[in-house]
Amino acid sequence: NAGVTQTPKFRILKIGQSMTLQCTQDMNHNYMYWYRQDPGMGLKLIYYSVGAGITDKGEVPNGYNVSRSTTEDFPLRLELAAPSQTSVYFCASSYTGDKGDAVRQYFGPGTRLTVT
C-alpha cells in the first residue's frame, strides 16, 4: 500500500490564484482530513469527511473548499489565494472502528504552499 499520497510537494502561488491540492489513500479508510501547519505551530483542522459525499468544516475552513466523490480521493481547493494561506498542508485518513481507530490517523507527506 502507498498509504496517503499528496500532490504537489511544493507550490508557489500569486495572490488571487486558485489551485487544488490532491490527496489519495489506498487503505479504504472512510475518514479523511485536511490540516494546515504554520511554522513552529501544531496542526489545525481545515475540513474533514466521514465518507464519500459527506464533508464538514474543521477549525479553520475559511478560504478553502473540499469534495469527496470517492472513498479514495479528498481534494482541497483554494479559490483566491492569500498570503495568510502560506503553510504546509497535510492530508490524513483513518478508519472508523472500535477502540479508537478513528483517532489513529495516517498522514501524507505534505504540500508546502507559498502565496506571494
Added chain:
Amino acid sequence: LAKTTQPISMDSYEGQEVNITCSHNNIATNDYITWYQQFPSQGPRFIIQGYKTKVTNEVASLFIPADRKSSTLSLPRVSLSDTAVYYCLVGAPSGSARQLTFGSGTQLTVLP
C-alpha cells in the same frame, strides 16, 4: 472539547528514559488518548494509543491514571533519532472530527 496541555520543550541525553506528560482535564468517557511523532518536513506518525492504565508497544509505553485527566508517554533509552515534536491527541472513535485538536506539541531534543 478535550484540549490538551504539554510542555513546550524537553532536553535529554542519549540512553536516558524520557517521560512526556499531557494534561487533558475535560476528557470525555469515550475519548482515547493518542500520541504522534513528527520530524521536520514530514507528516505526524502514530506512536501509541490507549484508553486507561498502561499500554506498551515496541517503541513506547503510555501510562494513564485512573482519572484519565493526564497521560504520560515514556520513551525508553532515547537516541539522537528520537529528536522530534511529540503530540498528544484526545478524541472519540465516533465523535466529531472537529474535536480532534492537535496542540503545539513538545519538542524533544536528544543530546549526545
